[in-house]
Amino acid sequence: MLTRKQHELLMFIHQRLKESGVPPSFDEMKDALDLRSKSGIHRLITALEERGFIRRLPHRARALEVVRLPDSVGRSPAVTRGQGFSPSVIEGSLGKVPVRSVGADDDNQLVSVPVMGRIAAGTPISAIQNHSHTIAVPPSFLSTGEHFALEVRGDSMVDAGILDGDTVLIRKAPNADNGDIVVALIEDEEATLKRLRRKGASIALEAANPAYETRIFRPEQVAVQGKLVGLIRRY
Numbered sequence: 001m002l003t004r005k006q007h008e009l010l011m012f013i014h015q016r017l018k019e020s021g022v023p024p025s026f027d028e029m030k031d032a033l034d035l036r037s038k039s040g041i042h043r044l045i046t047a048l049e050e051r052g053f054i055r056r057l058p059h060r061a062r063a064l065e066v067v068r069l070p071d072s073v074g075r076s077p078a079v080t081r082g083q084g085f086s087p088s089v090i091e092g093s094l095g096k097v098p099v100r101s102v103g104a105d106d107d108n109q110l111v112s113v114p115v116m117g118r119i120a121a122g123t124p125i126s127a128i129q130n131h132s133h134t135i136a137v138p139p140s141f142l143s144t145g146e147h148f149a150l151e152v153r154g155d156s157m158v159d160a161g162i163l164d165g166d167t168v169l170i171r172k173a174p175n176a177d178n179g180d181i182v183v184a185l186i187e188d189e190e191a192t193l194k195r196l197r198r199k200g201a202s203i204a205l206e207a208a209n210p211a212y213e214t215r216i217f218r219p220e221q222v223a224v225q226g227k228l229v230g231l232i233r234r235y
Helices: 004-020 026-032 039-049
Strands: 054-056 064-065 087-093 110-119 133-137 148-152 168-174 181-186 189-200 203-207 215-217 220-233
Touching: 004 026, 004 039, 004 064, 026 039, 039 054, 039 189, 133 220, 148 220, 189 220
Parallel strands: 110 148
Antiparallel strands: 054 064, 087 220, 110 133, 148 168, 168 220, 181 189, 181 220, 189 203, 203 215
């Protein structure tokens, strides 16, 4: 579920808390991970918080709490594949995503869409060569072009109606309009699902949850992998 750097930082924070009860400083984390600047640590901390592994405690300097550890502590992080489900489909929009259930009147000819892993895993989509399985959806829930699916991890898009455990349907596209919800690849390392905003010469990736801050990047740091066209929810 984590990139190697995210995994290393999480375990470093966990070990320091076990040893001293005090989380490491940003400088200590930067040195431990051999990074050149603290901005890289800030991005890793934000990613770990979005994925529910750590929590920043308010009104306290350097206050970090490890909420949970990876399922396979002690092993190198690997791509985690999605599981099967009984679908209800939610069509994408720029606001909250309205629910529409799949019923008998939907298209008879279903389309197979490959499930490529979990969006919060941090693994570049282009590096996932073999999808885990496929899901069948009515053609009316897809747009033109090539599509793939990803399982959502985290609650950073809850106010857009996208919940932890949902499976998002993504149309492959290298570009997006202002306000689109996209799969964005950050610095060829971290894949995330966010709303894209262009602000002057910068790109903002906005969460749909006030608990998470907007992240600002230079255009060359962000590569759009695709746009949200719908999602599937398990009950």
